[in-house]
Amino acid sequence: MNDITRTRVAIIGAGPAGLLLSHLLANAGIDSVVIDQRTRAEIESTIRAGILEQGTVEVLSQSGASERVLVDGQRHDGIELRFSGEGHRIDFAETVGRGVWLYPQHEALKDLIATRLAAGQDLRFGVTADRVEGAETDRPTVHATDAEGRPFAIEAEFVVGADGSRSVARAVVTGSSTGGYFREYPFAWFGILCEAPPSARELIYSNSPNGFALISQRSATVQRMYLQCDPNLDPNSMSEREIWDALQASVDGHELIEGPIFQRDVLRFRSFVAHQLLRGRVALIGDAAHTVPPTGAKGMNLAVADVVLLDQALRALLLEGDSRAIDAFPEVALRRIWKAQHFSWWMTSMLHVGPDASDFDRLRQVGELRSVVESEAGRTYLAEAYTGWPLASL
Numbered sequence: 001m002n003d004i005t006r007t008r009v010a011i012i013g014a015g016p017a018g019l020l021l022s023h024l025l026a027n028a029g030i031d032s033v034v035i036d037q038r039t040r041a042e043i044e045s046t047i048r049a050g051i052l053e054q055g056t057v058e059v060l061s062q063s064g065a066s067e068r069v070l071v072d073g074q075r076h077d078g079i080e081l082r083f084s085g086e087g088h089r090i091d092f093a094e095t096v097g098r099g100v101w102l103y104p105q106h107e108a109l110k111d112l113i114a115t116r117l118a119a120g121q122d123l124r125f126g127v128t129a130d131r132v133e134g135a136e137t138d139r140p141t142v143h144a145t146d147a148e149g150r151p152f153a154i155e156a157e158f159v160v161g162a163d164g165s166r167s168v169a170r171a172v173v174t175g176s177s178t179g180g181y182f183r184e185y186p187f188a189w190f191g192i193l194c195e196a197p198p199s200a201r202e203l204i205y206s207n208s209p210n211g212f213a214l215i216s217q218r219s220a221t222v223q224r225m226y227l228q229c230d231p232n233l234d235p236n237s238m239s240e241r242e243i244w245d246a247l248q249a250s251v252d253g254h255e256l257i258e259g260p261i262f263q264r265d266v267l268r269f270r271s272f273v274a275h276q277l278l279r280g281r282v283a284l285i286g287d288a289a290h291t292v293p294p295t296g297a298k299g300m301n302l303a304v305a306d307v308v309l310l311d312q313a314l315r316a317l318l319l320e321g322d323s324r325a326i327d328a329f330p331e332v333a334l335r336r337i338w339k340a341q342h343f344s345w346w347m348t349s350m351l352h353v354g355p356d357a358s359d360f361d362r363l364r365q366v367g368e369l370r371s372v373v374e375s376e377a378g379r380t381y382l383a384e385a386y387t388g389w390p391l392a393s394l
């Protein structure tokens with residue numbers, strides 16, 4: 001092996017976590033190389049969730065990573081929880097004085113990729129990371145295969161696994177490619193995009209005897225909606241009529257505006273936290289470190305919180321030779337990760353109807369929803385978590 005690229009930080013994965021980290025590091029004068037197995041077109045077109053916490057928006061806009069989020073994103077000051085045929089608004093502005101932004105993740109990715117390329121970032125698409133070696137040395141190395149099938153290596157002072165739920169870097173950090181705390185759920189979401197005007201001004205999270213539905217938006221003419229389904233459902237097995245009838249029944253009492261459905265997908269639900277986030281000079285962030293079910297809209301926000309911490313730790317390590325912050329990174333990051341795990345699990349279990357739910361379970365769930373919406377403390381807890389806890393520092 002004689003093709004070696006040298007850099008300060010090697011970042012595996014050009015998702016939100018990897019790209020934002022390269023951007024923040026560059027702001028501090030620290031060079032990095034970012035590789036991703038996917039093509040740029042694949043990354044920019046993959047449909048993901050759309051809610052950004054206020055802190056995420058502040059990081060993206062204030063660091064210069066995305067100016068568009070404040071222009072094209074829509075600020076939302078509340079959500080509706082629907083159950084027993086009635087809607088209950090959780091007012092974020094009134095309870096916590098903060099908000100969230102509806103701005104699809106792939107739009108944030110387009111901004112990040114454009115910003116990094118304009119700044120001359122070494123960003124390589126179609127490159128597969130094969131393995132990471134030397135975690136416990138000062139020169140950890142990523143062994144990779146480029147888009148033409150040629151092997152090469154990236155030798156760095158630090159390696160970051162931002163390579164998603166099927167992370168390659170995880171093996172060297174945790175000792176196994178699957179090493180982590182894990183939970184699966186007996187349901188999934190059937191997501192659609194349709195051409196129609198918005199059915200509601202804010203997001204509606206609905207619990208009904210037919211299961212869960214989420215009414216989200218994308219623009220004045222395109223809407224995103226989700227319906228609880230069996231994880232093994234074939235998204236093409238339902239007719240448009242059946243989908244609309246099921247959605248309508250699940251938001252019982254709220255009239256949906258229908259339109260042609262042009263995209264369908266099934267999202268599986270998983271909760272996962274890696275057993276370790278750091279080994280020597282290799283760290284895991286984003287989905288490589290954790291996965292949450294989408295009900296709490298925490299996925300990308302948690303990735304950004306990881307990045308903010310790791311950026312601080314790497315500045316201290318690489319600019320000042322101070323390793324205290326990197327040593328503290330896992331413990332501090334895990335506090336937020338487990339809070340977000342709990343919130344995502346809680347929203348999921350409170351709103352979905354399990355396949356073997358008894359009448360007791362259903363009625364208890366309605367009691368739980370009432371305890372939230374009829375209590376200022378309950379509404380405030382939900383609003384605090386949904387809009388995002390303050391970003392920590394090391």
Ligand code: PHB
Nearest residue numbers: 049050216294295296297
């Ligand atoms: C979305 O708009 O795709 C979305 C919004 C909120 C969620 C999940 C997905 O909790």
